[in-house]
Amino acid sequence: MKNIYITWHYTTHGVAYLKHILSKFYKLGSIPDKNLVLDNLDQVELNEVFSQPKKDGFLFDEVIYLTAPQCAFDRLSNRRFSYKQSILEDDIVKEKELSNIFSNIINDDDICYNLKKEIEFVGEKYPEKLQDFKQVIWRNIQHYPIVEQLYWLKEHSNFKSVYEARFSLVELPVADLRSEKEIADAVSNWIGRYFSTRKDVLPIINVSLGSNETQVVWHILAQAERLPTNTRFVKTYDDKSDSSNMRFKHFSIQEIPVNLVSSLRNEFRIFTETKSPQRAMVQGKMRTLLKSGFSILLLGERGIGKSRIASEANQSKTSNIPFIEANCASFDQDSKAEAELFGYEMAAFTGANKAKKGLLEEADNGILFLDEIHHLSKLVQAKLMKALQTDDDNKMSIRKMGSSRETKVECRLIFASNQRVSELRESLLPDFYDRIVQHVVEIPPLRNTIEDRQKDWGEIWENLKFEMKPKVPIEGELMIWLNSLPLYGNYRDLQKIAIYYNAFCQFDQETLKYLNEKSPFQYARNEFEKYHSPVVQSYNEAFNFNINQTTKAMIADYLFNLQDWAVDKFKGRKSAIEHFGAKGDSVTEKTFNDWKNKKSLKKG
Numbered sequence: 001m002k003n004i005y006i007t008w009h010y011t012t013h014g015v016a017y018l019k020h021i022l023s024k025f026y027k028l029g030s031i032p033d034k035n036l037v038l039d040n041l042d043q044v045e046l047n048e049v050f051s052q053p054k055k056d057g058f059l060f061d062e063v064i065y066l067t068a069p070q071c072a073f074d075r076l077s078n079r080r081f082s083y084k085q086s087i088l089e090d091d092i093v094k095e096k097e098l099s100n101i102f103s104n105i106i107n108d109d110d111i112c113y114n115l116k117k118e119i120e121f122v123g124e125k126y127p128e129k130l131q132d133f134k135q136v137i138w139r140n141i142q143h144y145p146i147v148e149q150l151y152w153l154k155e156h157s158n159f160k161s162v163y164e165a166r167f168s169l170v171e172l173p174v175a176d177l178r179s180e181k182e183i184a185d186a187v188s189n190w191i192g193r194y195f196s197t198r199k200d201v202l203p204i205i206n207v208s209l210g211s212n213e214t215q216v217v218w219h220i221l222a223q224a225e226r227l228p229t230n231t232r233f234v235k236t237y238d239d240k241s242d243s244s245n246m247r248f249k250h251f252s253i254q255e256i257p258v259n260l261v262s263s264l265r266n267e268f269r270i271f272t273e274t275k276s277p278q279r280a281m282v283q284g285k286m287r288t289l290l291k292s293g294f295s296i297l298l299l300g301e302r303g304i305g306k307s308r309i310a311s312e313a314n315q316s317k318t319s320n321i322p323f324i325e326a327n328c329a330s331f332d333q334d335s336k337a338e339a340e341l342f343g344y345e346m347a348a349f350t351g352a353n354k355a356k357k358g359l360l361e362e363a364d365n366g367i368l369f370l371d372e373i374h375h376l377s378k379l380v381q382a383k384l385m386k387a388l389q390t391d392d393d394n395k396m397s398i399r400k401m402g403s404s405r406e407t408k409v410e411c412r413l414i415f416a417s418n419q420r421v422s423e424l425r426e427s428l429l430p431d432f433y434d435r436i437v438q439h440v441v442e443i444p445p446l447r448n449t450i451e452d453r454q455k456d457w458g459e460i461w462e463n464l465k466f467e468m469k470p471k472v473p474i475e476g477e478l479m480i481w482l483n484s485l486p487l488y489g490n491y492r493d494l495q496k497i498a499i500y501y502n503a504f505c506q507f508d509q510e511t512l513k514y515l516n517e518k519s520p521f522q523y524a525r526n527e528f529e530k531y532h533s534p535v536v537q538s539y540n541e542a543f544n545f546n547i548n549q550t551t552k553a554m555i556a557d558y559l560f561n562l563q564d565w566a567v568d569k570f571k572g573r574k575s576a577i578e579h580f581g582a583k584g585d586s587v588t589e590k591t592f593n594d595w596k597n598k599k600s601l602k603k604g
Contacts, residue, residue: 002061003031004203008210009067011076014142015149016047018065019159021206021236021253023049026057026162031204036234036255043248047138050158063167064194066187066210068174070145076177076211087140090247096132101125102140115148119156139247177211180281184217188226188277195228203228207256208235216284222258223280233258272459276449282309282441289439295388295413297373297436299421300443303490306416309443310369322366322411324359328375337380339401342387348402360387360398363411373415373436374427381432388413388435446487446494453483460494466502473501478521489532496532500524559595567592 005025007018023046024038025031067073087093087102101122111117115137122133134156141149150169153159159167172186195201205227207218221227233256238249271279286309289296298306311323331337335349343358359368376384387398397406415436417424425433446456457479458472478501487493504520517523566576573592580587 002198002201004062004064004198004201005060005206006064006066006203007206008214009065009073009146010209011073012142013209014144015065015153016138016141016157017043017236018063019050019138019153019157020046020251022060022063022159022163023047024253026050026059029056029058031058034255036232036253038253040250041252042250044246048158050162053162057162059162059166060204061166063163065150065167065169066190067146067169067171068177069171070147072175072177073146086143090136090139092136092139096129096136098129098132098136101129101133113144113148115144115152115156178213180213180216180220180285181278183211183214184220184277184281187214187217188221191221191226201228201230203231205231205233206236207233208237216281216288219284220277220280223284224275224277227258231258271452273455274449275451275455276444278444279449279452282443285439285441286312289441290412294438295415295436296439296441298414298416298441298443300416300418301445301488301490302418303492304443304445305491306418306443307369307371309441310367310371310414310416322363323369324363324366325369325371326359327371329372331375331380334377334379337376338383341380341384342398342400344401345403348400352402355400358398358400360396360411361407361409364409365411367412367414369414369416371416372418374417374419374424376428378429381429385429385432385435446490447485450483454479456491457482457494457498460491461498464495464498464502468506470505473520475521478524481521481525493528493532497524497528500527556598560598563592563595 005022007021009015010017020041020043024041026049027046028038085106088099088106093099093102104125105112105118105121108121111121119130119134123130126133137152138157141152144152154164154167170190172183172190174182174186176182205218207215209215218233222231222233234253235256236251236253238251271283274280274283286296298309300306307325310325326340328337331340339349339356339358341358341360343356343361344352346352346355359370387396390396391408395408395410398409399406413436419427421437421440424437428436446453449456454474457474461472482494482497485493489496501520501524504515504517504523507515515523517526563576566580567573570576570579573589577587577589577592
């Protein structure tokens with residue numbers, strides 16, 4: 001059995017932290033069979049472990065260091081640029097009288113963060129300090145580019161003599177470390193290739209490094225059974241409560257459940273027994289974000305069940321807390337929106353015969369869910385923005401219409417929209433946008449979760465209130481057809497199909513005589529395609545026009561989405577061009593490029 005350690009690069013800790021974790025395992029001599037918990041670990045002590053090799057030290061057979069391009073990590077944090085001066089305050093640097101040397105390096109852009117040049121500079125200018133300089137590099141290594149960190153690890157650290165032949169660097173093609181989908185695709189593809197030739201392995205994966213999104217992806221992949229069955233997860237973390245003035249806090253290594261998502265399903269579960277990594281990711285994010293105390297924005301197409309997901313947030317609580325929901329599209333006037341959200345006192349306006357609580361007050365100590373948030377006018381957004389400012393006790397101050405006093409309320413806010421982020425930036429006030437986009441959860445459309453199509457169909461069938469209905473129909477030709485549909489109306493489309501199918505089963509013999517269709521499947525398919533064709537559905541429901549744009553901008557956006565759809569539909573540009581050519585259209589490669597680059601807008 002080969003022991004493998006897998007971890008992501010971490011912007012604020014770097015490769016010295018990796019070395020210290022491996023040093024602790026080395027000191028142990030073996031890996032505990034279960035309940036791995038190692039506390040109060042001193043990085044300064046661990047830094048010297050590999051300088052004193054011993055025969056019974058434990059070594060992983062392979063250490064795999066996952067990275068992305070440097071620019072992807074720089075988008076996460078530019079801390080390494082702003083923190084480069086911190087080494088000047090290091091006690092050891094001061095003790096060894098190296099502050100002046102580091103100051104000269106930091107102020108020289110030609111050599112700063114180029115470790116080879118830095119070492120050459122110190123060797124030439126301060127040869128008597130070169131050995132001391134090399135000994136303290138690790139204390140600032142996390143602020144160097146990844147390639148320089150690895151150069152130090154493999155060429156100048158005591159890691160070299162122990163792990164040089166066992167270390168593997170894997171750079172994954174991930175441009176956005178905030179995109180769970182992109183990370184999941186890249187990691188999943190690599191895992192498939194790597195473990196296909198390694199059957200006798202015991203992987204230990206450090207899931208706490210990388211980015212928040214890489215951490216989520218490890219749990220999703222475990223839930224989707226993409227990892228070897230004997231995989232173990234550990235997390236490593238600094239002791240932030242350590243009040244000492246040490247530059248490097250003590251840290252811990254702790255084993256955590258690989259099946260964490262399953263074990264916490266009772267806390268939040270909207271997609272039962274899902275086979276979709278995207279849906280499992282939604283559940284994992286919601287479970288975590290519901291505990292954060294911040295607002296959540298749900299994004300997804302019409303008919304995808306955003307309201308159902310929000311209500312599940314309430315059901316997952318142990319207590320019976322209020323769950324108040326409203327669709328902002330129903331607020332046809334600003335005054336109505338204000339009255340509904342904040343409430344009003346008696347005689348606040350004509351027709352106000354008695355005082356009324358607003359939605360915010362009704363949701364006190366509970367959850368307020370506001371759907372179609374993009375329908376709120378800027379005036380109402382501004383008033384709501386003011387109310388959403390919380391005090392030190394996390395309470396909001398609201399004032400009813402017609403009242404001179406403020407009422408304190410505390411509630412969890414969940415917003416939802418079927419618009420894209422780019423559209424919300426334009427339709428919402430910047431401050432309001434920033435307030436509601438604290439945490440974003442994107443709900444995948446049904447066409448992206450085809451592995452759950454039969455399960456979705458069964459749930460829709462069972463949940464519809466038919467007086468009489470047979471068992472869930474899953475005959476071959478029906479399921480083949482259902483699996484081929486893009487379902488731009490998502491669950492609503494499945495509901496329509498189920499209603500048509502069941503209706504045929506209820507027709508009397510007289511009615512059936514006049515129908516051309518001979519089976520419920522044929523009837524459901526024909527009715528759906530007649531009144532809810534994918535083309536009409538795609539145009540009316542999948543594409544959301546933005547009322548704040550010019551018509552030229554709308555057309556440019558539409559053509560951008562059209563080329564996206566065509567490439568996906570016909571499995572490539574060439575096939576799409578051939579299809580449109582057969583229809584008599586003069587669509588070329590240049591046409592697609594112009595649509596993709598929104599040339600019509602630029603020309604205008």
